[in-house]
Amino acid sequence: NRTLRMKYVFLIFLFSALFSNDQIPGNDQKRPILLKGGTLHTVSGDVLKEHDLLFAEGRIITIDEQIQPSPDTDIYEIYGKHVIPGFVAAYTRIGLTEISAVKQTNDHSEIGSINPNVRANVAYNPDSDLIPVTRSNGVLVVNSAPSSGRISGQSSVMELDGWTWEDATLQSPSGLHINWPSMKTEATTDYQKKALKTAKKHLSTLETMIKDARAYMRLRKTKSRKAENYHPEDLRWESMIPYVNKKYPIYIKANEVKQIEAAVSWSKRHSVNIVIVGGKDAWKTTDILVKNRIPVIYEGVTSIPMRRFEDYDQAYKTPNILYEKGVQFCISSYGYAGSTEQLRNLPYQASMAASYGLPKDVALRAITLSVAEIIGVDKQIGSLDPGKDATLFISDGDPLEIRTNIIQAYIKGKKIDMKDRHKNLYSKFKEKYRQLEILE
Numbered sequence: 001n002r003t004l005r006m007k008y009v010f011l012i013f014l015f016s017a018l019f020s021n022d023q024i025p026g027n028d029q030k031r032p033i034l035l036k037g038g039t040l041h042t043v044s045g046d047v048l049k050e051h052d053l054l055f056a057e058g059r060i061i062t063i064d065e066q067i068q069p070s071p072d073t074d075i076y077e078i079y080g081k082h083v084i085p086g087f088v089a090a091y092t093r094i095g096l097t098e099i100s101a102v103k104q105t106n107d108h109s110e111i112g113s114i115n116p117n118v119r120a121n122v123a124y125n126p127d128s129d130l131i132p133v134t135r136s137n138g139v140l141v142v143n144s145a146p147s148s149g150r151i152s153g154q155s156s157v158m159e160l161d162g163w164t165w166e167d168a169t170l171q172s173p174s175g176l177h178i179n180w181p182s183m184k185t186e187a188t189t190d191y192q193k194k195a196l197k198t199a200k201k202h203l204s205t206l207e208t209m210i211k212d213a214r215a216y217m218r219l220r221k222t223k224s225r226k227a228e229n230y231h232p233e234d235l236r237w238e239s240m241i242p243y244v245n246k247k248y249p250i251y252i253k254a255n256e257v258k259q260i261e262a263a264v265s266w267s268k269r270h271s272v273n274i275v276i277v278g279g280k281d282a283w284k285t286t287d288i289l290v291k292n293r294i295p296v297i298y299e300g301v302t303s304i305p306m307r308r309f310e311d312y313d314q315a316y317k318t319p320n321i322l323y324e325k326g327v328q329f330c331i332s333s334y335g336y337a338g339s340t341e342q343l344r345n346l347p348y349q350a351s352m353a354a355s356y357g358l359p360k361d362v363a364l365r366a367i368t369l370s371v372a373e374i375i376g377v378d379k380q381i382g383s384l385d386p387g388k389d390a391t392l393f394i395s396d397g398d399p400l401e402i403r404t405n406i407i408q409a410y411i412k413g414k415k416i417d418m419k420d421r422h423k424n425l426y427s428k429f430k431e432k433y434r435q436l437e438i439l440e
Contacts, residue, residue, distance in 0.1 A: 023132050025161050026414030029390070032056035033413070034069045038078040041399060043085055043361075043369045044383035053083055055390035058413035062386060081407065084364075084399045085383050086140030086391045088371040090297045090332040091251070091277050092343055094134060095124035095144050095158060095168075110148055114205070117239040118153025120144045121172040124165040130343070132420035135160045137344040138393050138406050140416075141170060143375045145177050145251070150202050151209070152177040154239065155251065157377050159391070161411045173242070174375050175249045175275065178206070183258035203262075210270040213240035248376070249273040251297070255280040255306070264292055275374060279329075280306050283318045286325035295328040295374045301349040313356060319366065320357035330370040331363070351400035364399060389413075 033055055040048040040063060052067040053060065069075060110118050124144060134142075145155035154173035162168035181199040186192065216237035242248050252263045255278040264285075267274040276282060279296040282289065289296065298319055305314045322329045331350050333343050346367055354363035372382030381391045390413040397404035409416040433439040 023417040023419065025126075025163050025167070026411065026416050029056065029058050029413030032061070032070065032073040033390075033410075034067060034073050034075045035083055035394065036067075036075055036077050036079075038081045038083045038394065040384055041082060041084045041364060042384040043365050044385055047361075050079070053384065055410075055413055058390055060384060060386050060388050060390050063384065078394055080396075082395045082397065082399060082404075083384065083392055084138065084395060085368045085381065086393060086409065086411070087138045087346055087367045088375075088377075088382060089134075089139055089142040089343055089346055090330050090371045090375060091155075091299065092142050092144055092333065093147060094130055094142050094160075094343055095126070095128055095165075096120060096146065110146065110153065113149040113202075114151045114209070114236065115146070115149055115153045116151050116176055116237075116243075117235040118146050119156060119172060120146055120154065121156035121158060121165050121169045124156065124158055124168060126162050126164060126168050129421055131160050132417070133422055134344045135409060135416060136406060136418060136420045136423070137347065138395070138399065138409070139343060139346050140391050140393065140409060140411050141377075141381055142343070143174055143371075147177070147179075150179055150181070150205060152179065157375055159411050161414060161416055170380065171375075171377055173248060174377075175251045176240075176243050177251045177277075178253065180252050180254040180259045180263050181206075183256065183262055206266065209240070210244055210272065213237050213244045217241050217244060243272060244270075246271070246273050249275045249295075251275045251277050253277045257281045257284050260285045261288060264288055264294055267294075268292065277332075280315070280318075282327065282329070283314070283321040286322065286327050289327045290325060293328070295330075296322060297332050297371075297374065298322065298329050299332045301331060301352045302345075316352055316356040319353040319363070323358055323362055328370070328374065329366065330374050331366040332371075347400050348402060351402070354400060360400065 035053045037050050037052065040051050040053055042048060048063065051063060051065055054062045054067050054069065140160055142158050142160065143155050144158050146153035154176050156172035157170040157174045158168045159170050181202040182195065183199070184196070216234065243250055250272055252274050254260050254263050254276055260276055260279070260281060263274060263276065275295045275297060277297045277299070279298045280300070282296045282298060300315055301319060303315045305312060319329065319331060331353060333346050333349060350363040350367045353366070354360045369378060369382035372378040380389050384392065391411050393409035394407045395404050396407060406418065408418060430439065
């Protein structure tokens with residue numbers, strides 16, 4: 001009835017007001033900008049000290065030791081400062097959730113287990129209060145993904161700035177997400193037997209899913225009117241066509257050895273491209289990953305070991321093992337779908353890996369260009385190269401050092417508001433203690 005509808009509308013406006021940021025998105029770049037004399041971490045090449053970087057209309061134009069700007073160029077002297085391509089989060093739910101315990105702020109899950117037609121970007125909330133906090137630490141682009149059911153849906157690469165989800169979308173879709181079933185075969189209790197039966201059912205579903213999608217694709221291609229009438233357009237199977245055609249990858253959430261091996265075998269049988277997400281046991285399966293050219297989005301460098309008998313630092317040193325064995329990989333934040341609340345700590349995941357053997361330049365690449373390559377946007381972002389988007393930030397120190405502060409960020413040349421809830425609260429309580437004469 002009308003009263004009930006009005007209550008729902010009121011609740012929507014209430015939650016929009018409670019859980020939204022007050023930042024104003026940046027304006028499109030109008031004038032060229034020259035960053036003069038900084039240390040440029042190109043990622044794709046060398047670290048260039050005391051170099052200039054010029055960008056205009058949202059793209060990097062030139063990198064050189066001395067650039068002669070045009071009269072209409074805004075010049076910023078950044079001697080002693082660092083310029084770094086924006087960090088990229090490979091797997092997260094940011095924009096799809098605000099507070100996990102508040103149901104009304106979550107839009108990352110759909111009813112049912114098989115939802116390949118779900119798209120993350122249309123549910124993305126550009127007013128999330130988590131966005132300013134995240135980009136304040138250099139994370140400027142994310143691969144935001146749904147997370148429910150067996151086939152969760154399609155992720156989208158989103159820029160952390162914009163009035164609407166359309167403004168923020170860099171690429172959609174970026175891939176299809178599947179939560180791989182448990183491969184445990186031991187079942188002694190009733191609960192374990194039930195879980196094993198469910199896992200077998202899900203594995204059977206995954207086996208038939210690609211076959212059905214290919215059959216649907218062939219049926220849709222036919223010119224026969226009779227065939228069209230027999231099987232009209234189905235959004236779920238229509239969404240599968242780019243994946244059976246290998247246009248986009250399928251992201252498979254898998255951590256244990258048996259899961260990874262089963263997922264690789266499945267991809268070979270059905271001739272699809274996959275990316276392993278999670279990959280806790282990827283260090284044990286490097287041969288099969290290299291042989292089949294399977295990338296890994298490694299989650300949880302700062303997490304504890306999966307098993308009691310493993311080394312205490314196994315999670316810390318796994319990225320270096322993957323690097324030395326030649327596995328294509330990147331580093332993601334830990335937790336379910338990228339632990340949205342901890343996404344701002346992404347650079348510290350990379351720095352921990354660097355502390356345990358991963359070369360520092362590779363660690364930086366693992367949260368910039370390597371991510372962009374795996375999620376398919378490396379022609380646009382991930383490194384400081386002429387022709388790429390001017391999605392970058394200026395810092396006062398080493399990008400992987402926890403004491404480093406981000407001074408200013410740009411997304412496609414747009415100057416980003418660097419305020420956030422954390423900074424506002426810091427200023428508030430600093431003033432409180434000053435007024436109470438606890439601090440000078």
